[in-house]
Structures are given as C-alpha cells and as structure tokens.
Amino acid sequence: MRLKQKIVLVLLWGLFAAFWYRVYNVTTRPDVTNAATYLTSAVSVYSVIITAWIFHNIAIYRRRGPRTSFRSLDYAMTHDHLRSYILTKTDLKTTQNISINVIEGRKTFTEQVVQPTEDTLITA
Amino acid sequence: MSLASIHSFLSLFEQSLLYVVMISFYGLYPILTCLIYMITAGIYTARRPLRPDPLPESELPFVSVIIPAFCEEDVIGSSVRAALEINYPDFEVIVVNDGSSDRTAARVRPLMKDPRVRLLDKQVNEGKAMAMNDAILCARGELVFIMDADAVPDSNVLRAMVPHFRDARVGAVAGNPRVRNTTNLLSRLQAIEFSSVVGLMRRAQRIWGRVMCVSGVVGMFRKSALIDVGLYSPGMATEDIDLTWKLQAKFYDVRYEGSALVWMLVPETVGVWWKQRTRWAMGLGQVLRRNAYIFSGWRWRRLQPLYIECVASYLWAVTFVVITAYWIFCYSVGHPPRGGSPIPNFWGMLIYTFCLAQLACGTWLDSKYDPDIVRHYPVSIIYPTFYWFLLTISTCIFTTIGLVRRIDFLKPIRWNIQHSYGQDS
Numbered sequence A: 001m002r003l004k005q006k007i008v009l010v011l012l013w014g015l016f017a018a019f020w021y022r023v024y025n026v027t028t029r030p031d032v033t034n035a036a037t038y039l040t041s042a043v044s045v046y047s048v049i050i051t052a053w054i055f056h057n058i059a060i061y062r063r064r065g066p067r068t069s070f071r072s073l074d075y076a077m078t079h080d081h082l083r084s085y086i087l088t089k090t091d092l093k094t095t096q097n098i099s100i101n102v103i104e105g106r107k108t109f110t111e112q113v114v115q116p117t118e119d120t121l122i123t124a
Numbered sequence B: 001m002s003l004a005s006i007h008s009f010l011s012l013f014e015q016s017l018l019y020v021v022m023i024s025f026y027g028l029y030p031i032l033t034c035l036i037y038m039i040t041a042g043i044y045t046a047r048r049p050l051r052p053d054p055l056p057e058s059e060l061p062f063v064s065v066i067i068p069a070f071c072e073e074d075v076i077g078s079s080v081r082a083a084l085e086i087n088y089p090d091f092e093v094i095v096v097n098d099g100s101s102d103r104t105a106a107r108v109r110p111l112m113k114d115p116r117v118r119l120l121d122k123q124v125n126e127g128k129a130m131a132m133n134d135a136i137l138c139a140r141g142e143l144v145f146i147m148d149a150d151a152v153p154d155s156n157v158l159r160a161m162v163p164h165f166r167d168a169r170v171g172a173v174a175g176n177p178r179v180r181n182t183t184n185l186l187s188r189l190q191a192i193e194f195s196s197v198v199g200l201m202r203r204a205q206r207i208w209g210r211v212m213c214v215s216g217v218v219g220m221f222r223k224s225a226l227i228d229v230g231l232y233s234p235g236m237a238t239e240d241i242d243l244t245w246k247l248q249a250k251f252y253d254v255r256y257e258g259s260a261l262v263w264m265l266v267p268e269t270v271g272v273w274w275k276q277r278t279r280w281a282m283g284l285g286q287v288l289r290r291n292a293y294i295f296s297g298w299r300w301r302r303l304q305p306l307y308i309e310c311v312a313s314y315l316w317a318v319t320f321v322v323i324t325a326y327w328i329f330c331y332s333v334g335h336p337p338r339g340g341s342p343i344p345n346f347w348g349m350l351i352y353t354f355c356l357a358q359l360a361c362g363t364w365l366d367s368k369y370d371p372d373i374v375r376h377y378p379v380s381i382i383y384p385t386f387y388w389f390l391l392t393i394s395t396c397i398f399t400t401i402g403l404v405r406r407i408d409f410l411k412p413i414r415w416n417i418q419h420s421y422g423q424d425s
Helices: A003-024 A030-062 B005-016 B017-046 B076-084 B104-113 B130-136 B157-166 B185-208 B223-228 B239-249 B270-289 B294-295 B302-332 B347-366 B371-404
Strands: A085-088 A099-101 A106-111 B061-067 B090-098 B118-120 B143-147 B169-181 B218-222 B253-262
Touching: A003 B347, A003 B371, A030 B017, A030 B143, A030 B185, A030 B347, A085 B239, A099 B169, B017 B157, B017 B185, B017 B239, B017 B302, B017 B347, B061 B076, B061 B157, B076 B090, B076 B104, B090 B104, B090 B185, B090 B253, B104 B118, B118 B130, B118 B169, B130 B143, B130 B223, B143 B157, B143 B253, B157 B169, B157 B218, B169 B185, B169 B223, B169 B239, B185 B270, B185 B302, B185 B347, B185 B371, B218 B223, B218 B253, B239 B253, B239 B270, B239 B302, B270 B371, B294 B302, B302 B371, B347 B371
Parallel strands: A085 A106, A099 B118, B061 B090, B061 B143, B090 B118, B169 B253
Antiparallel strands: A099 A106, B143 B218, B169 B218
C-alpha cells in the first residue's frame, strides 16, 4: 500500500473517531435509550423468528425424511436454448477436441482435427 | 413559488407518514440487516461440526471441471494448469472457447497432451450461459465443477465440495471465491466485500435454508439437477443467480462450503467495476421479476424470505437515493430537513459502526481460510461511504431496469470480459 493511501486511511479512521466524539457530546440519554430499546427488541424478535424458521425447516425434514434416490435424467435434447437443432457427429463424452458450429440453424458437434499452425505451436 | 411557500411545503411533507416511514426505513434497515447477518452467520459457524465427513478415496466420483472462456489468452493457460493440479483422483478439465477472437484455443491445445484436458471450440459466440450448457452436454461426470477462466482453484477444492453430494437432495454447492489481485484500494475493498458481505450472507442464508447465488466463479452442480431445471438461461444478465433460484424452486438443496477456495481476479478500475456491478444489479432485477411466482404457492415458502430480503434491500437503495436527493434539495433552498444532518448524527454513526462491525465479522470468519484478509481490513473505513454509495446508485437504476424490462430468452447476454483486470498481488 502506498504511503499516501496509508495516510488517507489513518485520517479517515481519525475522522470516524472524531465524529463519535462529537456525537457522544451532543447525544442525549433518551437517544441512546431509544436506540438500545430498538436494537434489543429487533434482536429479540429476529431470534424468535429465526428459531421458529429453523424448527420449521427441521420439521419438513423429519416429516419427509432424507431424499434417498437420485433423479436420473438423460440429456437427450434435440434443440438448444436458442432453438438450434443439435446434431452430433462425434462421441461427446470421449472426444478430446470438439468443434461446435451453427450452420443453417443446426448446432453441429464435430471432432476437431487441428493442423500444426503457428497458433497451435504456441507454448502455453 | 416563493421560498417561504417551498419551506412550508417541505415542513408539511416532513410531517407526513410517508416521510416518517421512509426515514425510519432508511435509518433502521441497515442496522437490522447487519445484526441479522452477524447473528445468523454466527449460528452457521457454531453448527459447522455438522459438515459432511470426507469420502473414502474409492468412493470419490468422477468430476468434470468446466472452464468457460472468451478472449482469455492471457490467463487461460495458468487456470488450466492450476485446475490440473487439483488434488483429486479422477476428473477432466473441459475448456469451452466461446468463439474468442484471440488465441484462447491455441493456448489450451499444448495442454491437451494431458488426456484430462478437453477443448470445446465454439465457432460462434453465443454467450457464457450457452457455452456452459454446451459443455454440460459433453461432460462425463455426474458432478460438474464450474469456474471462471481467470480463476485459480485451491488444490483441495473438489474434496471439500464433493462430500455434500452424498445427500441426494443437494443440487449445488457454492464455493468461497477469494481475491488474489489485492493490489489497490478498490481490489482490497472487494476482497473485504467478498468476505463480509457475500460470505457472511451465504452463511446466514444457509441457516434460513435457501442461498441467493452459487456464483459463476466457483460452484459445483449435480448434472441431473441442472438438466432437470433446464440448464442456464441465456437471456439472464446473471445466469448464476437465476440458476440457483431455479434449482431451489424445484426443491434442490443448495449449500455453501467455505473451505472450497478459488482465487479470482477482480476489477482494478472504477469503470470496469461499475460495468460489472450494473450487470449484477440488472440481473437481480430480472431474477426478482422472473421469480415473483413463488408467492403463488405455499410450497415455495422457503424461498420467500430470500425474495423479501432482496426486495427490501432494493427498496432501501431507492429510499437512500430519494432521501439523499431530498436532503440535498432542502439544503439548497435553505431548509434544514428533519432527521438529516450534513455532519453524521447518532443514527448515522450507528449505521456506519454496524457496517464496520459486519465487515469485521466477515473478515474474521474468512481469516480461517484466507489469513491475509485481515491485513486489508483498514480499507473498510471507505466501504460505508463511497463504495456503498456507488453500489446503491447502481442498484437503484439498474435493478429497476431489470425489473421492468421484458426478458428476451432468445437473446443471449454476451460476455462482459474485464480486460483491465489486474495481475496477482
């Protein structure tokens, strides 16, 4: 961190402390009491709600029990999300290098055979 | 209209119920949410012993690591190499090059000497969501781990996430993205933000039962669950938030795993950061618009608190901008507004302090995984002012746009590549 940034941060933390000092001098007891009452009530209400919510979630789990079987779904899409017809000309699961192109509304998956060019010789 | 009549109109408005409600919401909401997140994240941390046990080596399933990429020639090589270093017995790395105009594919090809590396070279650019959908079609694993092309995964990331999927209900697990280019104030602020806002919120949301987002930078999914919900939607500005909601709307469980680390690059200039945040804000609006239906049925009740929380934070951003504009107007006509003060008052300081406390809490919780994060905490003094202010404005404008604009699902959102990302610190 640059020295200038460090100085700015120290000044900002100093300003934060100075503002609290000012607030401390002008704040009345009712202000503090009101804030404390609000915060305590809010925390209490929230604690009750979150506890009830956790028990509600646990109750759902107890009622239904754990899901024991996995849904088995096959990806047998004929069209992709942009409504292109899917045409596979290679084994999608095992081919290492696949080229995907959209030709006349058909999304075509083909094996890509790369000839050694300047690009392919780039060291990664 | 005379100045006196403007003053009397303003005084009258400040007595109205609308103004009282707005100013109360403006003052109370941020403190309340800070408290809620800190308490609930504390409950989550206390319950951590309940995390799943590691699986025996022989039971670890095959995993497909998917890296979508668009014009990432500078970083893709190091990301793939880092992915290959993951300490896991059986996995493949699928790089999807989404019609890049640079040499992204050429950077990957030499790495294909390792048979675990596969390349899907798309000749037509269709956006990130479509790239990931195409990769899922080709993935061999039932579990897919998706990470950004500029990210570097921790070597134990898969071992940390996979055991969650032993539970058949789990559809996705969100990881813990960490910032690796903490080179300037903006990136350090984001590092603190990812711990204290994002990380803390996810921990809290896990206790509520539903998670806002499995971020695109690091997440693991059950493939059958992705297929069940129709994969990524290409028309959404934030396809990751949308997918997370779709999974949970179909009653899949989404979990958070703090020890699943991925080191990412974040924007280092305000311009790039602003573009990213406006997209996120618009995405939130789209997700709220798309998922309003969850109030039509009792069975989606577990998602409803999350929706209400998102709406409340959006309304707070609108209130913040309206109240600030109103106060500026009041001072410009010489009318000190009720409840407003150019120098922070008691409630102003309380908001500021609670925000800093939340940032400290998140930083402390994540220091277990990223000890260096504590070193950046001093910059958090900037967060509640400039950073928060810009975030609020972007939410106010762009979430509204996302809410009102019709979503065109046939018009994919193109990549928002941040080429002024920095380098590792």
